[in-house]
Amino acid sequence: MATALVLGGGFGGVATAIALRELLADSDQVVLVDRRPDFVMGLRKTWHLLGSRSLADGSRQLALLEARGISVRHAEVEGLDPALRRVVLDGKATHADAVVVALGAALAPGAVPGLREAAVIAWEPDAADAGRAAIVPSPSAAQVGRWWFGTPYSCPPAPYELALTRARSRHAGKGCTPSATARPCRSATDWRCRRRACWPSCRARRSRAASRPPSAAISRRPSSRGSAAAWSRWAAARPP
Secondary structure, eight states: OOEEEEEOOSHHHHHHHHHHHHHSOTTSEEEEEESSSEEEOHHHHHHHHTTSSOGGGGEEEGGGGGGGTOEEEEOOEEEEETTTTEEEETTEEEEOSEEEEOOOOOOOGGGSTTHHHHOOOTTSGGGHHHHHHHHTTOSOSHHHHHHHOOSSOSOTTHHHHHHHHHHHHHTBTOSOOOOSSSOOOOBTTOGGGGGTTOSHHHHHHHHHHHHSOGGGOOOOOOOTTOOHHHHHHHHHHSOO
């Protein structure tokens, strides 16, 4: 019987453990190790910080993997010896036939003098509530990136997503007046607003198109490879 040890219970670790369980024999053992008892989707952290979703909605207990035949162990990885295939978990050495390292990036706020005291490291689930309390009433989206993230950070797209989403939420409902028949516009900078007849120019064009006689309707111009008959029909449909 062989034992495969997967270190890390994130996206990579969970996916690897499931794949190994499907590939290995039933007599082999797959063990997933993580210091947290639950798995948290990274995208939910951004939504939680902005107050639009709860972090609990994107969390799942790693113990659910046991139904798939995967053993789950909650421990801190303190050391690794690849040559001996030995891992130190909570001060105790554990041997395995194969070890997969999927621990992700480790934050080191102490590497920047004063960062730990002046900033909120909100990307960690344990600090998500403190980050949410500080960011929701913040006056501008620019301060999101300045307060929360430096370089390098564990999720490169996160600062941009936070800033853009925060800016969008601050401007929601501004910039255009929806017509009686159009769906409400979500944001002045929302690209979908341009397709909802919210802008006066859009409403005017729709009014002119509705009042045009059917005989004056212009069909779509054929492509450069269209047949001669298609070009003739298009030319005949054009108004004089």
